[in-house]
Amino acid sequence: MAVNxxxxxxxxxxxxxxxxxxxxxxxxxxxxxxNPIYHRVEAAxxxxxSDLPAPPTFPTTFSFWGKPVxxxxxxxxxxxxxxxxxxxxxxxxxxxxxxIYPGDTVTGVxxxxxxxxxxxxxxxxxxATLETLYTNQNGQEVLKVRSTVxxxxxxx
Amino acid sequence: xxxxxAAQAKIFYEDVExxxxxxxxxxNPVLHTHLVRYAGASGDFNPLHTDPQVGMNMGLGxxxxxxxxxxxxxGHFVSDYLGGPAGLKRFGVRFxxxxxxxxxxxxxGVITNKFVENGEHYIEASIVAKDQNGDTKASGSFNAALPxxx
Numbered sequence: 001m002a003v004n005x006x007x008x009x010x011x012x013x014x015x016x017x018x019x020x021x022x023x024x025x026x027x028x029x030x031x032x033x034x035n036p037i038y039h040r041v042e043a044a045x046x047x048x049x050s051d052l053p054a055p056p057t058f059p060t061t062f063s064f065w066g067k068p069v070x071x072x073x074x075x076x077x078x079x080x081x082x083x084x085x086x087x088x089x090x091x092x093x094x095x096x097x098x099x100i101y102p103g104d105t106v107t108g109v110x111x112x113x114x115x116x117x118x119x120x121x122x123x124x125x126x127x128a129t130l131e132t133l134y135t136n137q138n139g140q141e142v143l144k145v146r147s148t149v150x151x152x153x154x155x156x
Numbered sequence: 157x158x159x160x161x162a163a164q165a166k167i168f169y170e171d172v173e174x175x176x177x178x179x180x181x182x183x184n185p186v187l188h189t190h191l192v193r194y195a196g197a198s199g200d201f202n203p204l205h206t207d208p209q210v211g212m213n214m215g216l217g218x219x220x221x222x223x224x225x226x227x228x229x230x231g232h233f234v235s236d237y238l239g240g241p242a243g244l245k246r247f248g249v250r251f252x253x254x255x256x257x258x259x260x261x262x263x264x265g266v267i268t269n270k271f272v273e274n275g276e277h278y279i280e281a282s283i284v285a286k287d288q289n290g291d292t293k294a295s296g297s298f299n300a301a302l303p304x305x306x
Contacts, residue, residue, distance in 0.1 A: 023197075030190070030197035031228035032183055037240050053241050056231030060224050064199025089223040093248030093296075096241075146248075 002151060003115045003126050004081035012075050012110045015066035021102045024052045027061060051101045059094060059143055062108055062134065069107065080112055082128065083151055090127060090148035098142040106142060108134045113146075122152045166239045169270065169277035169302040178265040178281060181233040185258045186221050194225045221255035226285050226294045233263035234283065234298050243303075245278070249296030253287075260288045268297070277304045 021041070028038035033055060036043035044052050068076075100106065114129040127150050134143040184190075191205050200222055203210045211219040227249050235241050255261065265283035272278070279302055284295040 027197045030194045031225065031232055032190075033228075033232040033235065035232075035235060035240070047240055048242065049240070055228070056235060056241050056244055056247050057224060057228045060198050060200070060228075089251050091248065091250045092224065092227055093246070095246050096244055099242070 014069045017062040017066040088150040095144040176267040181263040223251040243300040247298040
């Protein structure tokens with residue numbers, strides 16, 4: 001089996017991401033959301049936000065564009081033993097703990113928390129669940145993300 | 157990319173009843189340019205989404221959309237309903253089908269629960285994204301705190 005179960009509960013190297021207005025506008029545009037609160041600061045403030053708020057799935061940028069914290073190396077994603085291709089995104093869940101605004105620096109710590117094996121039509125599947133907890137520059141927890149990734153063909 | 161939205165005034169807890177349907181969001185057809193744009197915005201440059209040959213070679217009949225783009229459509233739909241992301245507490249989906257070029261994704265939802273806890277007024281809803289044939293691409297739920305008139 002591919003996924004390294006010894007990694008369950010082990011924190012990966014933290015990653016950081018600086019939240020910027022331009023990225024929020026770009027992301028909202030890319031999902032077709034032209035709500036002015038994601039594009040114009042005055043509109044956001046008129047709606048009660050202190051700045052452009054992050055759209056609900058904006059945190060996906062934290063993982064893809066975030067960078068490892070230098071000098072804080074523990075484990076990398078490679079240590080999880082995931083196959084390099086063929087992973088399917090099964091589920092994604094966000095728990096929002098506090099607002100995220102431009103100017104914030106969020107730091108995420110990701111852990112593999114569960115691995116399940118199932119027999120399917122395509123052979124043995126492995127279902128890995130990852131959880132990432134993000135804190136901001138003040139040490140406040142702002143977001144928890146839980147993702148499942150499905151790997152098929154593990155029995156070949 | 158512009159999208160037909162159903163803009164709504166701020167909703168209050170007292171205005172919501174279990175069984176209420178959320179105003180649907182009909183997205184524009186998913187085009188290759190949208191996938192390229194979403195790849196750049198999100199940072200997910202998996203060529204399965206942006207290089208037509210990769211999806212063909214994998215036997216998928218062409219590129220498929222990022223699952224997170226479909227969740228993004230659902231997030232837009234939820235944000236439109238709530239009037240913004242402020243009250244959103246939890247939002248989760250399960251991905252159930254691949255989306256190809258030119259498919260039209262419609263987001264719908266229904267209120268499944270409402271309750272008061274520790275003085276906060278919460279609603280829960282089930283949500284789903286389907287294509288023009290009614291095939292489900294992603295489904296899930298969200299919880300949100302709403303302002304109360306009381």
